[in-house]
Amino acid sequence: MGLTVVSGSGHTWRLTEQIGSGSEGFVYGVDDARPLVAKLVPDPPDPEAYRRRVARLVRQRREPRTVGLLSGTPVRLAWPLVSVRTPEGPEADPVDGYVMTDMRHAHLPFGHLLSASARAAFLPRATWATGLRCALALARLLAELHTEGYVVGDLKPDNLWVDESGRVAMADVDSWEFTDGREVFPGRMRSPGYTAPERIGAPPGTPLRTAHDDFALAVLVHQLLVAGLHPFAGHPADGGDYLSYDDNVLHGRCRLVDRTSVLLPRSVPPADLLPRRIAELFRTAFAKAGPRPTAADWAHALAAELAPGRLKACAVNSHHVHTVERPWCPWCDQAERGADSYPGRPGEET
Incomplete structure (x- = not known):
């Protein structure tokens, strides 16, 4: 017998195959004419609080700030x-969750845009301009969420979706931090490599700030613009052992902040492929002191890089799109070192 779920009004859905899982829940297909999926969370830390959280989000869907x-x-x-x-039964306790739109209906996993092989297989027309558009869409969406009082808290590729035009969508809304009336629903989740340094090691329940999202946004924008490369990737140049992205974050090991702090393969994209104002925003975002650029700051800067005349296609390979600030093609430079993030076909029009 297949798994079923029932709403408070008594409507029943039959669930189909499991299509995803995370640290807290499982996502299943829904047998429905509409593109729907269901997320079930078997063991939330506080079941009553989780049910209340989901109920408030369902209600907020009709409120002005969310519409x-x-x-x-x-x-x-x-x-x-x-x-x-x-449903309740003799063999197992009921499991709570919710029904949501199936993002697969119009999007692909965000990670497909960060991998050269996945781009070739699923997004063959993608160029650096696609990454720019995706970064802009993500920054604008996050800026809107912050304006309306939501903090994502666990912004990472696994929670994001993208289409071939670079439009972005976001899932795992139930993990966000938000308020409803006087009640605060805290965000608990964090992921290695996308957690702001001041939040790494912080005790559970520490309030989230939009600056925490701004750090994760900067990491994701870097990955989008540097062909998937994490900004804190690299072996410590001082001879110490590589432990994790988070260890590099805590010690400020970042190529854009300090070129001498990490060792990277020669095949990674060159750092100078970035426009000057974008590179400066990264340095500010990853520096240990001072405020980070906000999502709105990123949106403004990224929109400027998509303005007419700011992008140039390589004469050798039309998939090699880059900023006009760079006098020659950074992707051809990368290809000469043993890798090509946007190979395409020579002379192919995009």
Whole structure:
């Protein structure tokens, strides 16, 4: 017998195959004419608090601050549409969750844009300009969320989706930090490599700030613009052992901040492929002192780089798009060192 879930009003859905899982829950297909999936969370730390969180998000879907976020096509947020739970039975306790839009209907996993092989297989027309557009869409969406009082807290590729035009969508809304009336629903989740240094090691329950999202955004924008390379990738140049991205974050090992801090393969994209103002924003975002650029700051700067005349296509390979600030093609430079992030076909039009 297949798994079923039921809403508070008594509507029942039959779930199909499991299509994803995370640190807290599982996502299943839903047997419905509409593109829907269901997320079930078997063991939340506080089941009653989790049910209340989802119920508030379902209600907020109709409130002014959220209506604008959910407008437009395709849908940008996998917002909880209705709370559900598995039926009670003699063999297992009921499991709570919610039904949401299936992002696969109009998007691909965000990680496909960060890998050369996945880009070739699933997004063959993608160029550096696609990464720019995706970065801009992500920055704008995050800026809107912050304006409306939401903090994502666990911004990472696994929670994001993208289409071939660079439009972005976001899932795992139930992990965000937000308020409803006087009640605060804290965000608990964090992921290695996307956690701001001041949050690494912080005790559970430490309030989230938009600056924490701004750090993760800068990491993701770097990955989008530097062909998937994490800004804190690299072996410590002082001879110490590589431990993790988070260890590099805590010790400030970042090529853009200090070229001498890490050792990287010669095949990675050159650092000078970035426009000057974008590189400066990265240095500010990853520096240990001072405020970080906000999502709105990133949106403004990225939009400027997509303005007419700011991009140039390589004469050898039309998939090699780069900033006009660079006098020659950075992707051809990378190819000479043993890798090509945007190979395409010589002379092919994009």
